[in-house]
Amino acid sequence: MKKGIVILICIFLNIVVFCQGKFEGVMNINGTIKKFAAYIPSKFEKGVTNAVVALHPLNIARWNGTSWRDTLSVFAEQNQCFLICPDGGTDGRIDDPIDTTFTSMLVESIHTIYGINRSKLVLMGFSVGGLATYTYGLSHANNFIGFIPIGAAINGTNEIVSLAKNAKDKTFYIIHGSLDDVNNRFSPAKTLLIDSKACVKDSILNDVGHTIDFPNRNEILTHAYQYILTNSCITTDIQSETKIKLIDIQNPASQQIFIPSHISHYSISLLNSFAQNICKLQSGSNDISHLPSGIYFLKIENGTQRQTQKIIIENH
Incomplete structure (x- = not known):
């Protein structure tokens, strides 16, 4: 002291x-x-x-x-x-x-x-x-x-x-x-x-x-x-050999997450704030109206390439 x-x-x-x-x-x-x-x-x-x-x-x-x-x-x-x-x-x-x-x-x-x-x-x-x-x-x-x-x-x-x-x-x-x-x-x-x-x-x-x-x-x-x-806060990128660029989607998202068709070859998962898998996201509209508002993460993978980016869901 x-x-x-x-x-x-x-x-x-x-x-x-x-x-x-x-x-x-x-x-x-x-x-x-x-x-x-x-x-x-x-x-x-x-x-x-x-x-x-x-x-x-x-x-x-x-x-x-x-x-x-x-x-x-x-x-x-x-x-x-x-x-x-x-x-x-x-x-x-x-x-x-x-x-x-x-x-x-x-x-x-x-x-x-x-x-x-x-x-x-x-x-x-x-x-x-x-x-x-x-x-x-x-x-x-x-x-x-x-x-x-x-x-x-x-x-x-x-x-x-x-x-x-x-x-x-x-x-x-x-x-x-x-x-x-x-x-x-x-x-x-x-x-x-x-x-x-x-x-x-x-x-x-x-x-x-x-x-x-x-x-x-x-x-x-x-x-x-x-x-x-x-709710833990994780914002650091997860990477293997190389890293995918962040994808351009609406953020914050409400009611749905839209995945553009040009990245449909990626494997995209939605994670909660504890990094637990919630669901796989497909090309086009993905319904998220059942999820509580808060901080989530997209895990994006393509072979050895990986990226994690934060997304905020606001369902009122």
């Missing part, structure tokens, strides 16, 4: 280790006292229980680590995840340099004391917390298996374009209100992530503005979280 960072939470945490419920604590980060709040699910098991780092929005009249933890505690219990909520401090921002340092140290401390499952660590946040889910998350991409930005207060791609390369092979589930400036705060970031070879799923909430208080919030967050846990 870095010199000058004194952990003040250990005595307090030893009292509540392995007990269900809410608790708060503090850390001294280079002379600045930083607060946090957390939730331990009822079936917590050391080394097994997954964790979510949740970054709160910017509104000091309502939001801090404790109120954000309280807002998400039902979600955490439903999903049996250890909830870690750093506090942005007096200015309310969760993405200041001291706050990102604090978040990293807090996760390490929680892991050391509780033994959370670091291999399934997810980062999520709303508004400025959603922005930080992009910026902090992409700056520490290897620490997380996936990211859930909610109504991210992002300006196009300005804040993340230099970090986008770190999105490769990472899973994102973006939640955004249809009335929350989607042309600036949603679409550019989604496109950049896809272009950077991330696996991206999204949920646009109809008639919802910039708020975390949307209908069926816990169900929507649960769907996003479980999607992150159960």
Whole structure:
């Protein structure tokens, strides 16, 4: 642990280790006292229980680590995840340099004391917390298996374009209100992530503005979280002696996948996100209306030539 960072939470945490419920604590980060709040699910098991780092929005009249933890505690219990909520401090921002340092140290401390499952660590946040889910998350991409930005207060791609390369092979589930400036705060970031070879799923909430208080919030967050846990992101090419060029087909696809006749001599299979074979695709139209929306892959083979390319299916 870095010199000058004194952990003040250990005595307090030893009292509540392995007990269900809410608790708060503090850390001294280079002379600045930083607060946090957390939730331990009822079936917590050391080394097994997954964790979510949740970054709160910017509104000091309502939001801090404790109120954000309280807002998400039902979600955490439903999903049996250890909830870690750093506090942005007096200015309310969760993405200041001291706050990102604090978040990293807090996760390490929680892991050391509780033994959370670091291999399934997810980062999520709303508004400025959603922005930080992009910026902090992409700056520490290897620490997380996936990211859930909610109504991210992002300006196009300005804040993340230099970090986008770190999105490769990472899973994102973006939640955004249809009335929350989607042309600036949603679409550019989604496109950049896809272009950077991330696996991206999204949920646009109809008639919802910039708020975390949307209908069926816990169900929507649960769907996003479980999607992150159960969908691995594979974007690397599979090749033998030589590699086939990527085929030009509609992507995203909806209801059907059309395979052009000029590549009918190829063997083309549709795989799910776990690289499991779903079906063979034939020349012409192939019905996919029965498949759930999500990330899939086309495995294309011709003798010793192979290629795998990502395809997104959007069946509404």
